[in-house]
Amino acid sequence: MKIKYIGVLLIALGFIACESDDSTTMDDVQVDLSAGSADFSNYVALGASFTAGYTDGALFIASQGNSFPNILSQQFSALGSGEFTQPLMNDNVGGLLLGGNVIANPRLFFNGAGPAVLPAMPSTEVSNVIAGPYSNMGVPGAKSFHLLANGYGNVAGVATGQANPYFARMASSANASMLEDALAQAPTFFTLSEVGGNDVLGFATSGGSGVDQTGNFDPTTYGSNDITDPNVFAQTFTALVGALTGSGAKGVVTNVPYVTSLPYFTTIPYAPLDPTNPDFGPQIPLLNATFAPLNQAFAFLGVPERSIVFSETAASPVVIFDESLPDISAQLFPVLQAGGLDPLTAQLLSAQFAQSRQATAEDLLVLTSSSVIATLNEEYFNQLITLGVPAATAGQLAVNGVTYPLEDRWVLTSSEENSVRVATDAYNVTIENVASSSGLALVDLNGILQQASTTGITFDNFTMNTDLVFGGLVSLDGVHLTARGYALMANKFLEAIDATYGSNFIEAGQVAKANNYPVTYSPELQ
Structure with a gap:
């Protein structure tokens, strides 16, 4: 019996970036920008794929330029902050090579019917180390405890899964940890974002089975796909914040969203077998x-x-x-x-x-x-x-x-989804408690995603939601954000910074503008 599955037809319109008014006036009244009690002179971002700027299933130069930490650094520069450095990829193709072999595919693009892999060859070779440390210490695939792990950037361990290829090409040494490289820069301000996301995401994207479905490096399924024990997470997150604030640095942390609200889990209906399909x-x-x-x-x-x-x-x-x-x-x-x-x-x-x-609607x-x-x-x-x-x-x-x-x-399944939510809730209790006791700003990523997945979320003249391809917020891989989504995220960070440290980025209009950031990248961009 041959049955042809007809999936959901995905239609998208790419929005081309255009210039917008970056004036710092409110109702024609000039507002002077103030840092409040924060010092943005040396900003370091620590985190995973969102921090790196991962989008459309890959990391590439344009996506790194539109990472939320880079967008934040552009706002901080108005107060005289230092240079923000990133471990740039070789091109806009994305993907990785190890010893000349492809271990991560190029980025996705919209081919008129749905997401498709860019028909190009990656050129970024992992073993060509561009040793940092860098201001952007975002490493796709990193779980909470990976940020503390020495040797996580050892090129020799990439082939066996003992090290992360994205950190391997940027680590200051083979035995360095992500946290050590961040602290070596003596940051005066930091962001610690989406820590805990990968601790549940790999389990969820593998259907709770722990099976890597891609056959190549995928940051959503890197390493063990077990859900990290909330007690281990609590110890790790507390240690991270303690180390980053130990020298007096201020910063912002985020909670963990319910990853099952992402289009990776909501696009394919549980009842897709259509009786009008002539093959079925x-x-x-x-x-x-x-x-x-x-x-x-x-x-x-x-x-x-x-x-x-x-x-x-x-x-x-x-x-x-x-x-x-x-x-x-x-x-x-x-x-x-x-x-x-x-x-x-x-x-x-x-x-x-x-x-x-x-299956039921709960699956x-x-x-x-x-x-x-x-x-x-x-x-x-x-x-x-x-x-x-x-x-x-x-x-x-x-x-x-x-x-x-x-x-x-x-x-x-519903029971597996519940396991993800229980762990996420436990992580978020830890994050909220640590942020409060440390005097850090907190961005409610979970609330933002829930709003986007229900009523939609407004950004300038756009209302974005979590629909795959044409929702505007989430990229073609169904997990990571679009450039415009990262710009929105940057503004949410600025709101939290203003509320906690007395700065006035929002009031002064020193924010990212939606029109300056696309929701799709052209396949010609290579």
């Missing part, structure tokens, strides 16, 4: 008849909620594997056999659907599942052929999300 609709009666004996067995065993039924009038949910369900294969086999199925078929179905169900399908749903699971198909199952039958039993339960890595 005509198959529905046969599918329902095929699943009838299995559904009867589920009812007999007292688990009718596991029944699989496809609607002929409305879109149907995909069939998923749910590891939280009890494995009933031992009970299912004799019931199916007693119902008239031959031993091989009963054995296959009892193993295949022992922990399965149709989140990850963005990459769109390329898998309703396609042939070749691995399982080949297993069936090896067992002597005829090719036609094997094909019918191996359709991802239809007759073969969608694997764990493509779905974040």
Whole structure:
């Protein structure tokens, strides 16, 4: 059975940056800019991918120029701050090489139907170290404890996953830690942003399975994908802030947003199987008849909620594997056999659907599942052929999300999503307490994302939301922000700085302007 999955058609309009009025007047009244009690003369940014300027699935020169720390440094420069340095990539292609081999893909671009990988070759070689330290110490993929880890930037450890390629090309030495390189610059002001985000993000993007779906370096799935223990996070975050403020520096920290509100988890519907699809609709009666004996067995065993039924009038949910369900294969086999199925078929179905169900609205399908749903699971198909199952039958039993339960890595179940939220809440309690006790400014990234994902958030004349491609806030990779999103983020930092340290960036109009920052990058930009 061949079924063609029709995903969500993505339509976007790229906005080209244009000049805007940077006047520091309010209602024609000149307002003198003041730093308040803060000293911005030596600003250092410490964090992960957001800090680095990662967007559209990659890091590249233009995205680094539009990173929120670089945007902040431009506002600080009005008060005479020093030069803000960044470990620039080689080009605007993005991606990484290690020993000439591609270990991270080029950036994404919008091809008229959806995100696609730029057809170009990366030129940034990780082993060509441009030793820092740099003002922007943002390292894509870094979890909270990585910021303290010596050797996290050792080129020799990149191939084995013991070191991070982005830090390896910028670390001051092979044994340096991110925090050590930040402190070596004696910052007078710092930002510590999205620390804790990667501590839950890798688990979430891998569907709670820990499986890297990309086959190359991906900062959302770098290293172990287990959720970091909140106690470990608390110790780490407290140590980071203590070290950064130890010499009297002031700064801003952010809390951690609910990553499951990002379009990486909200774009693909849980019920994408459309009966009007000519490759699927005509198959529905046969599918329902095929699943009838299995559904009867589920009812007999007292688990009718596991029944699989496809609607002929409305879109149907995909069939998923749910590891939280009890494995009933031992009970299912004799019931199916007693119902008239031959031993091989009963054995296959009892193993295949022992922990399965149709998805519900509480389940989140990850963005990459769109390329898998309703396609042939070749691995399982080949297993069936090896067992002597005829090719036609094997094909019918191996359709991802239809007759073969969608694997764990493509779905974040409600229980797994709850694990992410519980950890995030615990991280945020720590962050709020440490920020308060240390007298630091705090940016509510979680609240900002929640507003954007519900009502939208206004930035100058634009209302941005978290829709993939055309929402304006989140880039094509479904996780990281657009340049305009980072500009909005920079302004939220300025608001927090004003409120905590008595500066007046907002009142003086010393802020980023939405029109100066694009939401898409042209594929010609290389």
